[in-house]
Amino acid sequence: MCEQCGKGVETETRMLFKCDKLKDTRKPYLKQIESKFPETKTMNDCAHIKFLLQHDQIKEFAKWLEDMFEHRKRLLYKKV
Ligand SMILES: [Zn+2]
Numbered sequence: 001m002c003e004q005c006g007k008g009v010e011t012e013t014r015m016l017f018k019c020d021k022l023k024d025t026r027k028p029y030l031k032q033i034e035s036k037f038p039e040t041k042t043m044n045d046c047a048h049i050k051f052l053l054q055h056d057q058i059k060e061f062a063k064w065l066e067d068m069f070e071h072r073k074r075l076l077y078k079k080v
Pocket residue numbers: 002003004005006007018019020021
């Protein structure tokens with residue numbers, strides 16, 4: 001189970017794309033990506049990640065990953 005929202009199994013892809021608790025950190029990033037690359041809207045999560053890594057988005061992607069893990073960490077600490 002996902003520790004954050006209690007739904008599904010927590011995997012990295014799930015955390016990045018699906019977890020409800022992290023949507024505030026995800027939304028602005030995905031919006032920005034979607035406005036640059038509208039085709040990402042219809043991609044599945046794995047294709048999406050591959051796409052980001054192949055299109056000079058690696059810096060943005062890395063930054064986003066960092067933000068997501070930060071956000072997740074904050075949520076974990078809050079629960080303790
Ligand atoms: Zn979750």
